[in-house]
Amino acid sequence: MTNSLRFAPIAADLPPTVPFTGPETLARRSGQPILARLGANENGFGPSPRAIEALAAAASEIWQYGDPDAHDLRSALAARHGVPTDNIMLGEGIDALLGLTVRLFMAPGEAVVTSEGAYPTFNYHVAGFGGALHKVPYRDDAEDPEALLARAGEIGARLIYLANPDNPMGSWLPREQIEAMLDRLPSGALLLLDEAYADFLPPEALPRIDAEDPRVLRFRTFSKAYGMAGARIGYVIGAAAAVAGYERIRNHFGLNRIAQAGALAALGDQAWLAEILARVAASRARIAAIGHASGLQALPSAANFVALDCGGDGARARRVLEGLAQRGVFVRMPGVAPLDRCIRISTGPEAAMDLLADALPGAVASA
């Protein structure tokens, strides 16, 4: 590294590792094409046909930058959630918004709490901005508010990360438990509530939180239930003062123009969303049955994926995952014990489920 290319201090100390290697890269490395893409919790049922139409119709507008205020989409989201537009901030997926959030609210050296095995990309951003990351264990395969609060109090945490429903286990918390957690946040702590999978829960199961509540920011996305992972549209619901803060640091013209049009159309087709929820539920049951047939136990899930307990340690689950990969079935698995006794399989269309059903017995047998 020459003098001109020396990295800034925080960046210089970061590892060159990335949170997730893409499935395309995995397939290129192994030479095994992916036949069933069930590893990224994408929605293989796809978005509303109206969204696909809107994307195609907007293609000829690609010469124009997108509206940096995303006025139409933001207004529609505000109406959908029953909040003022000042409480909605759009961004290039939850990943980008988590990065901005860490940068906006956490000074280098400040403490942050998450769960051991929870979303790696959040940890990546905390490290990337020089935070001190602390982890507490899951409890019964769910994130543990008591442990998060206790650790946050001990270390004076600036940020607390909680996903509900949880990824990678699919567990979820009663809404009362999250609401009660807010009342017990240590002074100066801000809860980042990742609700990427919240659309898969019935609305009445979600916590009631005033959009102006200064103790929490909620993260939502079009990547999961709305089936538009490739569009890169996520949003924050939070206090207007927080939303205004993002204006100081965000990439204002970062939202793809035609993705905005597609997301608006997707949001307008709630009948399709209801259909997706039914298909996802059926697919979860099918994954559980496929696992059961090979002696693997499905964990309960409120998301568009199922964790299958492979009945051993992380090494065994890794062998099952690799056996699936060799058969063209792409899945992922949790990174740490004891969660890593499981593999995590996304729901998807019957053709993908059939491939999984064909591949799993051999993968388990060879594990």
Place this chain on the structure above:
Amino acid sequence: MTNSLRFAPIAADLPPTVPFTGPETLARRSGQPILARLGANENGFGPSPRAIEALAAAASEIWQYGDPDAHDLRSALAARHGVPTDNIMLGEGIDALLGLTVRLFMAPGEAVVTSEGAYPTFNYHVAGFGGALHKVPYRDDAEDPEALLARAGEIGARLIYLANPDNPMGSWLPREQIEAMLDRLPSGALLLLDEAYADFLPPEALPRIDAEDPRVLRFRTFSKAYGMAGARIGYVIGAAAAVAGYERIRNHFGLNRIAQAGALAALGDQAWLAEILARVAASRARIAAIGHASGLQALPSAANFVALDCGGDGARARRVLEGLAQRGVFVRMPGVAPLDRCIRISTGPEAAMDLLADALPGAVASA
């Protein structure tokens, strides 16, 4: 601002202003619809029809995340530039890449040099990561390498920003001047060479720089000549060690999937690009003629826009700009004297030029 929502120190000191207000927002505020969109240096001639077809064809794949390594597009760019793929880093437009670059290479408090009136979004990122921004004046409506080098030496600049061709004036530097500049960079300085508009110059007019040269990073985009501003695809050409550095901090899944497909198709249609260059050149001449008819002098331009000297101070140019806006013609203007005697008009199709020709005499008369 409550305790939970307090901003981190650098963010807390930032102004709530944004570099550019979008044309959609301007139109909503004024109530005057935009009839001729000539203010953002977009390419109103549009991208290759093949790119539009590729976008539409890929719409049904939107349920999948984009390839985080953008393997196909990156490989095609590497081939086009005759460099290894390790020298190419893709990102969500040059704006996002400038932000990552500042974060990767500049520590808070370090000094940065740019030109007074040059790209505001770069300044936004320097401020956003706590840098100390220094500015030198333009010389004869062009960025001034001598002044940039001299100031960089005085203050021990970490980064030097130079755009070639320049925005907002449209001027350009002989390639030898930029090549010579590299040899005279102060120790420890890194040149950020913004070549967003370089596709409008003949290749032989661009500096010859080895991709592994550790003294410079070059920024390119699909937003201008390739007509895909709404896609958000930019890239850096630079040393492999620098490119690897971005992996530590970038938003790996940030690139829209169908935008990648569109950009790949656009890159493959070099005949279209040649046609665009001809149309842009003709449109520049038309803008100059329209200006001349109203007594405004066109500055020479190597980009897809023309600066028209309104023959007075910034206040007069502002009145001309506002007169155009009232007539539905959206243009922008430089932010500081003496550049702000001009308005900056993007090239575009004949219909937009006709609207400009209709509107300018009245706008000048009322100024």
